[in-house]
Amino acid sequence: QQQVKQSPQSLIVQKGGISIINCAYENTAFDYFPWYQQFPGKGPALLIAIRPDVSEKKEGRFTISFNKSAKQFSLHIMDSQPGDSATYFCAAFTSGTYKYIFGTGTRLKVLA
Amino acid sequence: ETGVTQTPRHLVMGMTNKKSLKCEQHLGHNAMYWYKQSAKKPLELMFVYNFKEQTENNSVPSRFSPECPNSSHLFLHLHTLQPEDSALYLCASSQAPGQKSYEQYFGPGTRLTVT
Numbered sequence: 001q002q003q004v005k006q007s008p009q010s011l012i013v014q015k016g017g018i019s020i021i022n023c024a025y026e027n028t029a030f031d032y033f034p035w036y037q038q039f040p041g042k043g044p045a046l047l048i049a050i051r052p053d054v055s056e057k058k059e060g061r062f063t064i065s066f067n068k069s070a071k072q073f074s075l076h077i078m079d080s081q082p083g084d085s086a087t088y089f090c091a092a093f094t095s096g097t098y099k100y101i102f103g104t105g106t107r108l109k110v111l112a
Numbered sequence: 113e114t115g116v117t118q119t120p121r122h123l124v125m126g127m128t129n130k131k132s133l134k135c136e137q138h139l140g141h142n143a144m145y146w147y148k149q150s151a152k153k154p155l156e157l158m159f160v161y162n163f164k165e166q167t168e169n170n171s172v173p174s175r176f177s178p179e180c181p182n183s184s185h186l187f188l189h190l191h192t193l194q195p196e197d198s199a200l201y202l203c204a205s206s207q208a209p210g211q212k213s214y215e216q217y218f219g220p221g222t223r224l225t226v227t
Contacts, residue, residue: 032214043218098209102155
């Protein structure tokens with residue numbers, strides 16, 4: 001119940017295409033869902049986050065879509081660029097226990 | 113940079129060595145975390161400190177010993193490690209529970225290799 005399932009494990013997209021990464025959770029107590037971007041040799045960096053009272057949040061080329069009834073959320077990267085090539089992690093957080101549960105990560109490669 | 117620094121960035125140690133990892137945050141946060149990142153596994157929470165008090169020990173072996181002297185500094189003392197402990201060790205910080213911000217910020221990590 002504490003897991004966050006992330007897919008796909010790896011993704012290859014052409015420059016200018018849309019990258020879509022999906023996550024699913026079981027615990028309805030989660031109340032904050034961030035996405036992190038990690039480049040080789042760096043720590044994860046917070047990219048964008050959403051709370052379950054909204055269905056979508058957009059920041060630049062990055063959009064989170066949130067489906068509360070299906071207990072799923074996804075990251076969309078529009079107009080993907082080679083500089084977006086990184087590993088992306090979804091996470092779920094519960095303010096009750098103040099814990100983050102992370103997905104296993106998706107390695108994105110954007111071809112020039 | 114995220115305002116969370118970690119030293120050293122790389123560490124190679126033998127199984128009988130003793131070493132320490134250091135983390136410092138410059139964000140005014142009151143909660144600090146140690147995570148272990150292994151290939152193809154989710155980030156594993158190891159320890160949590162809120163206002164210098166340890167509030168979480170996620171069944172971590174005693175060969176890992178954390179220390180939090182103040183809200184800005186966090187250490188992870190290592191001794192008699194095993195090869196399977198080789199991983200990227202990440203420090204993170206956030207506002208303490210009860211605050212409105214849930215954002216967590218990570219340091220660059222220490223790449224640990226146990227030989």
